[in-house]
Each structure stands twice: as C-alpha cells, then as structure tokens.
Amino acid sequence: MKLSLAIVALALAVPTASFAQDSTAVSNGEYPNTFSSGSANVSPFTQQSKRFNDWAISIGAGVPLMQSADLTSIKNGNGKNLFGYSAYVSIDKAITHAFGLKLQYDRGETRQGWFSTKDSAPSGMPYQEVAARTQYDAISLLGDINFSNLLRRVDNHSPYRWALHGYAGIGTLAYRAYQKGANNKQALMTEVKPFKFNSLFGQVGTGLKFKVNNRIDIEGRVMYVISGDDEFDGGGAQYSAVNQREENTSDNFFNTTLGVSLKLGKHESHLMWHDPLQEIYYKLDVLANKNQDIEVCKKGDADNDGVCDDWDRQLDTPAGARVDGAGVALDTDLDGVIDLYDKCVTVPGPVENNGCPTTTTGPVKETERTLEGIEFDLNSDRILPSNTPILNNAVGYINSSEGSYNVVGATDTRGTDAYNQKLSERRANNVKDYLIKNGVQTGKLNAIGKGEKDLKYPECEPATKCPEWKNRANRRVYFEAK
Template structure:
C-alpha cells in the first residue's frame, strides 16, 4: 500500500511540474474564455520562453548522523556514547510554486553507535552489556516535498530582497545498508540489506534554514529525522538476538544534521523559491506603464458646459446654471415639467404657467376666517428639532397656503413638560426656527413668516403636567409646531 501511494503521488507530480507556473505571455486571439482556466481569454499556453524565473536547482551537503532510537544508539545516556558518523547528500530540486517544490535526493553515510567506536578495541574492563559497538553504512534514495514556510508566512507588500527562508521537508524512499557489530571477539557483518529494493521503504522529515548568498548560490543548515522501520539497522543483529531485545521499539531511527549548498540553474535573475508573488504584479505594472496609455475622452466636447460630455449627453442644450444628472438631463425634483432652475416651488408640483407652483383660488384679503388662523400641527420626536419625513406633506401644503395668502404667519414651537422650563423654551425656539427655515427654503418669503417658542407653557393637552400623568401619544402631541395668522 505504501509503495502504491508513492507511485501515484509521483505520477501526479509529473504534469504538475510542466504546467504549475503562470505564464506572463498574452494572446491576441479574441475568443471566449476557457472555463477550465482563470476565466481570461488573454492567457497563452505556458512555455519555457514565457516564464520569467528559474525553477531548477541542485544541492549537495555533508553532515553528522546520530542514532536516537534503537537498541544501540549514538547518544549518551541512551544505549551508547556520543558517537558521530558522517553523511552526504545530493539532490535535484524542482520548484513548482514559490512555496512548494519536489526534491529527488540521494543520501549516503555511516552511523556509529553503541558503547565504543568500532575503530577502537572493545573495552575489556566494561560490563558485558557495554562491550558492544556498531556502525552502519547506508545508501538512500527518496522523494521529498519542500515547503517554503517563509514564503507562506512572510509579508509581501514591499520590494525588499529576501535573504533568509525557513523550509520544511518530508517524503519517502528506499534504502539499503550494511550493519557491522564489534565486541571483544572482533568485528563482523551483523545485517545486510541490498540497496534500493522497493520493499525496503523509509521516511524522513525535518526543516532547513536557507541563506541566499547570491542569485546562484544558497547555503542551508538542515536537520532531518529518518524513520527506517527496521529493527536491525543499528547493528544489533537478528530480530530476536540478545542485543535486539534491549528495547521494545521496532524501528531504529536517527537524526541527520547537514550543511549544504544549492546551485540555482537557469538564465533568469530570480528563482521561484525566492520569488515574491507580488513581483509579477510589479513587473506587469511596469510593462503597462511603458505602454502608451493615452485614451481620448469627450471627443465631441461639452457644448452646453453642464459637465457631461456630448458623447453620452442626452440633453445637449441644458440651460446655463442648471443642475443635471449623470446623463446630462436638467433636474426636476417635483417632476412637474419645470426644471429646478426655473421652478419657484422646487418640491411642490405646479403648472408651467405658474412657474412650477400650484394654483389656488384667490383668497379674500379681508378678515381671515377662524379656521384659517391655525394650520395642522407638526409633531417632533422627544428632545429633537428634526423635521420628520411624514411632516413634509403638511409643510408643503403650508408653503402653498402661505404663498397664496396676503397675511403674515407666525410659526409657534412648543414642548411637553419633561425637562426644565429653560431647556424647553430653547428647544421650542429651535423647533419653530427649523420649520421657518424649511418654509423659506421652499419658496415662502422671509417677510411673511416669523418664529417664536413657547416652551411648555402652550400645551395642547394641559392635563399632561407632569408628563407622567398622560399616555405617550398626548405628550407627543404637545411636542409640536403650529401656525397662527396675524
């Protein structure tokens, strides 16, 4: 099963290697976008000529392996002393994206483990338990996934050159080895596994810290942990030998610390693993900046000077000073056919012959009737002088009525009994002035309107003192503005 998964993963990686990088070339063919692509019809097939960065490299390094988990170890206080072996590796590396790549790696080395170095004679004064040493010569081939952790986490909102990068590695492979055991009787071959048999699989994972020396060379310190899955790798002998019964684990595993160099191949300045994803955007913006971006707008000009080009102006003879919409049509807020520039009652519909104001019967300039002295009241929210939207029809009617009358009107503001007398007096004045300003803004002459505030001294419902005695609708009715004719 492990072997099958490895073959499938490798097979899937082959087409990925060929098509992973984005192309910077464009196509001039006008056709419907490919629904299996990014959706753009202006993207050409990726080729070696279109890519702008290198993605192949080779690495080599040397290091020190130390068996950590076994019946015979290379680490003191385990089943052995601190014994250092040697190792080397060579790999061919392919960057698929700026954050992921695949490495085909060959490792060769020798671990030394047990209670003495096999180059030395077995100690005669040690206990029987400690009169054993071993060394293992190994060869390994593996496929490693390479995750550029720094490119996943680093900020990419600047153009600063990168020098350091943290990588994570992990993968599987096949190995062979010769394990030699030595005691007071001498040295002998304990176990031999022929190299590169596909049934002898191992796994390794770890991390490395890279430093970019220049555009061609990187130096990397790496620490890997190798899981062999083999209980005889340490040189302890057969599976049920006395030495191999010292520990229960069935896999002899080791650390491998290495220092290596990476040579980046290719003709381009940048390598994909050192590539800022935004650099392509910077490059494309630079290319666009060098192109002629002059776009001629408003070819026909703006004949009526309304701020809307004649190319899309629906009204080419807008009067000077009139406000227009996005299509160049003069605004008519009340939709009465008289544009706001000429409409004397902007918010109240009226015929053209009356300059956009409604026509009303001529009012007798004589005595004002009792029912005409007071118009409908305008109510307010608590502690507010803002005119509510539902009051605008009343006020618009008041505009028409006052304009058609020869009398002078007083806007009177009032409040409920909540709050102090002094505060309520000022609030009532603000309410009266708010209504007065609305009337003047909508066509009432300043000479025909005054405003006064009476605070809480002019209650529509006098029984609401204090306010807690009355329901809210009565208190709301007390918070009002009304009109009086002089």
C-alpha cells in the same frame, strides 16, 4: 546493489519532475478561455515565457548520529560518541517560489554502541561489549517549503540572501547492519533490500541556505530519519538481548549535512529566490512616477449643467436648472414646467399659469396630456428605484384629474415583434399595478402595449444606429390622457 540504486534514482528523476511541471497549462492552448479573466493580455504559460530557473542539482556530505535505538551514537545513550558518514545527491524542481520537490539519493554509515567496530571490545563489562555499524542506501522524495518566501513581511525591502527551508518526505531504505561482540568478530545481523514493504522510511528536517550568487547556494541541513525498523541499529533479531534494551521499535538517527546547490537554466535568477513582493514594489514605484493624464469631457459641457456632453441628453439646459444624471432638467410634479420656472414645484399646473393650479374649483379637466420619464433596463419589465419618485407624483396628479389615462408600454428595436409586444404589455401592466397599489382608482387606468411601433427616437431602427441613451429612452412607459 548500490550501483543499481543510483541508476534507479536517475531513472525516476525525469518522470517525477516532469509530472511536477506547471499544472496550470490549458488543454487546448487557446486564450482567453473559461479559466481566464477574458483579458486580451492573457497568454499561455510555456517554457519560452518562463522568467526564472526552476531546476537545480544538490550534493552534500555530513555526519549521522543514531539517537533513538538500542545502540546509539551518543555517549549519554546506549553507547559512546561515535560518528558515521553520509553523502547525498538530489535533483530539485521548484514548483512555486515557496514550494518544490526533491528526488534524493543518500548513502552513508552509522556507528553505534560502546566502542568502534574498528577497535577491540573492552573486557570486564559484558553490557558494554557490543558495537555495531549500519551501511545504508536510500531513495526518497522530499517536499521543500521555502519559509522565508512564504512568511516574508510585506515591508521587508532588505536583500534576499538567506532562506529557511523545511523538508519532509518518504522513500525506500536498504541497509546492512553489522555487530561486533566480545569475540572481536563482526557479523552481519540484518539485511534489508530496497523497494520492499519493510524498507519504507520517512524523514523530516530543516535547512538554512545562503545564496553565493545566481548559480550557487550553500546549505546546512539537519534531517531526522525514521527507519520504522527495530533492527537498523545492528541489535539483531527483534527479540534478541540487545534489542530488548529499549522499548522503542523504530531506530532513528539525525543526519547533519553541508551541501552545495547548482541552479540550472538560462535565466538570471532562480524561482525559489524570487520575492514577488519586491516586484510589486518596483511596479508601484514605476506607476507612482508616471504621469497619467486622463482627459474627461472630451466634448466639453456646452450648457454648463455639470453633465458632460458625451452623455448629456439635453444639451441646452437653461442656466441654473437642476438636472438628473442624464443632464435633463428636473420637473418634480411632471406638469411640463421644469422646476426652474415652476412656481408650484410639487403641485401640477398648466404652463400658462407657471405650473400652478388654476383657481377653478373641482378636479382638473385634462383632454390631452402626456407624462413621460419612466425607462427600463434592456429585456426587463422591472420598475427601477429611480422611477418611484416619478410614479409617486403621478399618483397625485392622476387622482387630481377627472379624466382617465392609457398606461402605454414601449420597447426598443432589439428582439422580434412578437416578443417586444409582450414585453411592452408587461411593462405597462407593472406600472398600472404599482399606481393602483398606491391609491389610483382602477377605472382611471388602462394598460396597453405598443411594442417597438412607438419609438421616441424613430431613427433608432435598427438599435445599432443610435447611442445607448436613445435606445434606453425608447424602452419606456408613458401616460396618455383619454
């Protein structure tokens, strides 16, 4: 039976660990993909690209002590201090730097009661004339949490040689429990075979590892085994006299072990000993020591207006003129005189009068007038917040004029003619509606769309021939005096 358990343990090791292998693999193996950031630096995670070992074999031996049972291994319980023996072997797989799995085989013998089964029963005290021993074999799957990696402080730069681990898992337990009484004869009280419903058990515990070198670890471990069986201690049938001494229905024991782990693989270090924070600190140090020369304004700033020529739309701005983000001189009242030369910045007036209204009484008569500057995002008719100051000034200007205006919408050359025509009409109507809501008389405005037939920059046909700022300038609404 014990030999067959060992064979089963090895047979289960390969498929179990393979299933725990990297779960981030992409089915088609192509990058970038839906699950990636789209970066050209993304590469598949394969066996060849791994940087750390993630397999190990562990062996160890220890002493089990029956703690919660009708017959115990501890003097202040239902017995004397009786020490058994145990041994384990496991195949370990690290999933991440903080979590792994172990497929483990245990074999051992617990000794419990008032004397050792190797000795004769004492006489004169019937309650103490009972001893037992339990030979067990177990196969379990354990989860392994590396608390030292999981809870490591970000400012801890100390060498990483000690690691606290936590374990929990379930498995199948096979055992033979023997009892010795006053007649000094040992009798087989209970036998449980593996892979049966009543052979399930659980165990939890903790271990402290020390890294001897990149291949070998030493670990002290304390596990608490929960058998779920009231007959594991050798007390006999469930309602026998011995098994009536305590009310608990699960015979549990501590198993203290000392073991060695051999890390397998071609790499220098193991994943469970890798501290990602240390690697981050190293990369930050490299970046801090690296001179990065960033060249700004490759083409310079010819007109010295604070906007680089790379994206300056007015390369000959007069010295001292205030500009917008595109390097265009500001004309607050949209009268064709930039603020630098405008004597009446907020009130529109003719160029020949330095941007100030003439002394003529009554509304201003405009026979030919074009107001521009209202641009739109690609494939959008939404009025941008940056356009509202221009439109608000236009309200005052149009109301002060006795003439009426065409609100003309236009697009760039992307899209079909029919689509661009409708888009230009929507842009013109949106601007018209905005002006009417803000006080312009309905009869002074007429919205029309010209699609892509009225380009501010005709050379942008097709749009790929021009920089984006020219295409954006083509996506506009402007005013024409009727």
